[in-house]
Amino acid sequence: MTDAKTSQSDAAIVQIRGLHTVLNGKTIFDGIDLDIPRGKVTAIMGPSGTGKTTLLRHITGQLRADAGEIRVDGRNVPTLSRNALFDLREKIGFLFQNSALLTDFSVFENVAFPLRQHLKLPEELVRNIVLTKLQAVGLRGAAELMPSELSGGMARRVALARAMIRDPMLILYDEPFVGLDPIALNQVLKLIRMLNDTLGITSILVAHEFAAVARAADLVYLIAAGKVVARGTPAELTRDDSPWTKQFFGGEADGPVPFQYPARDYASDLGFPSSAPPTGTQTAGGRDAASLTPSAERTAPPSPASRARDEGVASRHTGPKA
Ligand SMILES: Nc1ncnc2c1ncn2[C@@H]1O[C@H](COP(=O)(O)OP(=O)(O)OP(=O)(O)O)[C@@H](O)[C@H]1O
Structure with a gap:
């Protein structure tokens, strides 16, 4: 397994120790340790069904683990009260692959939604915050459009503006590049990196596209078969010649990643x-x-x-x- 200069436990905003998760009788995580360094972009990669989204759900406390510690900004998520969990989630932004925009709301209202839902701010302030975020993703001019009038790439950028609206400390991206053409993909990629650096946030990026990940991420974890099977900078993983990295990053059909979904004999x-x-x-x-x-x-x-x-x-x- 490779190592990365970038990650040190004491700088980690997310620290996971001994994570065990079993869903429907299937072991998803079998004792995972993982550190997400503060202020960096960390990619979580792995074969389909390996548990990447499940890991994000553990970090937000949406799913309880069978065992293990999940510390986010020093707080052990599984032990948090409902209110403490709610407070923590307020500091986390999400971006999903389907963008999840509200179809009856304009771009402006979609981005304003988390502000209106949780805070009673003067309208002028809401307007300024929303337009600032839309400007950051290059879509201030699209504020009055409806989601049905947006391309896939634009919708993803609106969702990104909404994810940032409350200045989160951490943004979770779950497959943000899916279905985007190369231009839109590169725009989203550049934004992820740029927002991470200019706003001083931490980003966790679940994605399958290694070429894109290599350009955006400081650190990559490769998860497979319930374990962390490789960890390092994109350059380190490119050089790593373990069977897992060779198969996954080489996109080979044969290797340790099984073709068959677990089944009875x-x-x-x-x-x-x-x-x-x-x-x-x-x-x-x-x-x-x-x-x-x-x-x-x-x-x-x-x-x-x-x-x-x-x-x-x-x-x-x-x-x-x-
Ligand atoms: N709530 C649930 N109950 C039971 N099984 C679940 C639940 N959520 C996920 N799973 C199972 O857990 C496994 C991991 O799912 P997950 O969505 O985390 O994988 P993933 O690595 O994100 O996959 P992909 O790359 O295809 O999106 C899958 O086999 C899935 O069927």
Whole structure:
């Protein structure tokens, strides 16, 4: 695992220790430790379904962990009262991939919404704050447009203005680049970096696009199979040659990231006697936490049942391939 000069525990705004999460019987996190350095852009990457959004939900206290500490700005989130949690969330901005704009409200009213919802400010002040944020994302001139009149990239930037409206200490971006053309993607990317630096906030960026992440992030965590499998600057991860980083950043179909979603033994699912050993707790990556060996390193010949499970192509009529 690589290391990064940028992260030190004492500078971390988010500190996660020993995080364990099981959802629907599936282990999503199997003892994760993670530090998000203050004032930096940290990317969380990993295969689909590995728990990146779940991690964001832990940070905001929307989802309780089965075990572990999640400290945000020094406060242990799982132990916070309802009011303390509410106070904490006031300091966190969110940007989701679908932008989540209110379709019946103008751009101006969408951005003003969090101010109007929580604070009783004079209208002139609301107007100044909203226009300042819209100016920062380049859309002051679009203040009177409705969401249906915006391109995907513009909608994302409006959502970004709304996420910043209350000057958060931390912004969480959940796949902010999805569906954007290269120009819009680069605009959002530049904004994430620029707002982080000029406003002195901390950003957590969940994204799949490594080329974009490499340009915006100071630090990258790669999560897979319930664990942090790599951590470092984008340059460090590019050089890292562990099977996880090679497969994930090389976009290769084969490697430790399994193709199959965790499932019961294939042969017994098809009504044949099972020759597979009993499986332990499945991780989000779909493999037992204790058996993260890349497939190339497995030495024993596969049993018919495990071959059928790996290949996943046998039909109900022919049964698993022998
Ligand atoms: N509330 C829930 N109850 C049960 N299972 C859940 C719940 N939320 C998420 N999961 C499961 O947890 C796993 C992780 O989901 P999550 O959305 O965090 O993954 P992700 O890494 O963000 O995926 P993607 O990159 O595809 O968005 C998935 O297998 C999902 O089905």
